Amino acid sequence: MTEHSRIPLAGVIGSPIAHSASPRLHGHWLKRYGIAGYYIPMDVAQDALKDVIRALPKAGFVGVNVTIPHKEKVLALADVVTDRAALIGAANTLIFRKDGRIHADNTDGYGFIANLRQNAPSWDPAAGPAAVLGAGGAARAVLASLIEVGVPEIRIANRTRTRAEALRQEFGAKVVVYDWVQAGTMIDGAATVVNTTSLGMTGKSDFRVPLDGLSPKAVVSDLVYAPLRTRLLEEAASIGCAAVDGLGMLIHQAAPAFERWFGTRPEVDEEVRAAVLNG
Numbered sequence: 001m002t003e004h005s006r007i008p009l010a011g012v013i014g015s016p017i018a019h020s021a022s023p024r025l026h027g028h029w030l031k032r033y034g035i036a037g038y039y040i041p042m043d044v045a046q047d048a049l050k051d052v053i054r055a056l057p058k059a060g061f062v063g064v065n066v067t068i069p070h071k072e073k074v075l076a077l078a079d080v081v082t083d084r085a086a087l088i089g090a091a092n093t094l095i096f097r098k099d100g101r102i103h104a105d106n107t108d109g110y111g112f113i114a115n116l117r118q119n120a121p122s123w124d125p126a127a128g129p130a131a132v133l134g135a136g137g138a139a140r141a142v143l144a145s146l147i148e149v150g151v152p153e154i155r156i157a158n159r160t161r162t163r164a165e166a167l168r169q170e171f172g173a174k175v176v177v178y179d180w181v182q183a184g185t186m187i188d189g190a191a192t193v194v195n196t197t198s199l200g201m202t203g204k205s206d207f208r209v210p211l212d213g214l215s216p217k218a219v220v221s222d223l224v225y226a227p228l229r230t231r232l233l234e235e236a237a238s239i240g241c242a243a244v245d246g247l248g249m250l251i252h253q254a255a256p257a258f259e260r261w262f263g264t265r266p267e268v269d270e271e272v273r274a275a276v277l278n279g
């Protein structure tokens with residue numbers, strides 16, 4: 001087989017990986033756009049990461065998504081790291097270039113903002129402070145993107161306060177740290193509210209943050225997408241807020257990667273949502 005007639009392969013590496021929705025998502029787009037490629041979930045142990053990354057391009061891979069626990073470590077294996085991946089300190093997308101170089105990017109922040117813009121079109125980042133719950137990996141991408149689009153102040157509360165303080169150190173004076181017990185107070189007067197914790201996710205602890213201070217004008221987003229309508233989103237919608245689910249972020253972050261690997265910019269619409277949800 002000659003180089004140019006190879007079937008393009010992509011996939012996702014992580015551990016565990018069986019739960020990942022990405023194969024359904026990319027598989028749907030490959031079929032929809034008639035692209036003769038494949039997207040494969042790969043369970044890769046930490047000590048095998050380097051060998052696997054080096055071998056994949058030789059086997060016909062054009063790139064991979066990267067998920068827990070490899071998102072930070074892959075940065076050291078890349079030849080080129082985008083500014084936003086460097087700022088976030090993690091990559092979710094690798095592109096294996098024809099010249100042999102490995103390009104690392106992070107599209108989570110892009111996906112987060114694109115999802116808000118699509119599903120809350122009147123959202124104005126400059127309308128007021130944002131309140132972010134959580135300070136883990138996803139919060140870093142959310143913070144970087146909120147700063148990039150011009151949110152004037154970002155309030156952040158995390159169960160482990162030191163992690164929130166570390167983000168303030170890194171992302172600067174726009175970030176204001178609140179105690180986790182003040183998370184409800186922090187929401188008061190916020191124009192944008194984002195849950196980046198795993199609270200409310202199926203199998204995890206319940207989301208119990210008081211929402212009395214939530215303004216009906218706020219745009220509220222939950223990164224948790226299983227269940228799709230979380231308690232936060234249900235309560236936000238019930239008082240009239242725009243409530244944006246996490247599935248849209250998952251799909252939006254995948255679109256630029258698909259385009260880089262397979263050459264077609266895919267649509268983010270109801271059809272792909274249904275494909276991910278109904279498997």
Ligand code: NAP
Pocket residue numbers: 108111133134135136137138139158159160163196197198199201205223224225246247249250251253
């Ligand atoms: P992570 O790095 O492990 O961070 C988890 C966060 O949740 C931390 O802030 C942690 O606080 C907090 N947390 C966990 N259990 C808690 C509890 N019982 N009480 C209070 N806080 C708790 O995970 P991540 O990668 O940031 O992901 C976080 C969530 O976002 C997950 O549900 C993930 O599925 C979702 N996510 C969605 C998308 C999407 O595209 N929609 C993308 C990325 C992530 P501590 O620091 O105190 O532990």
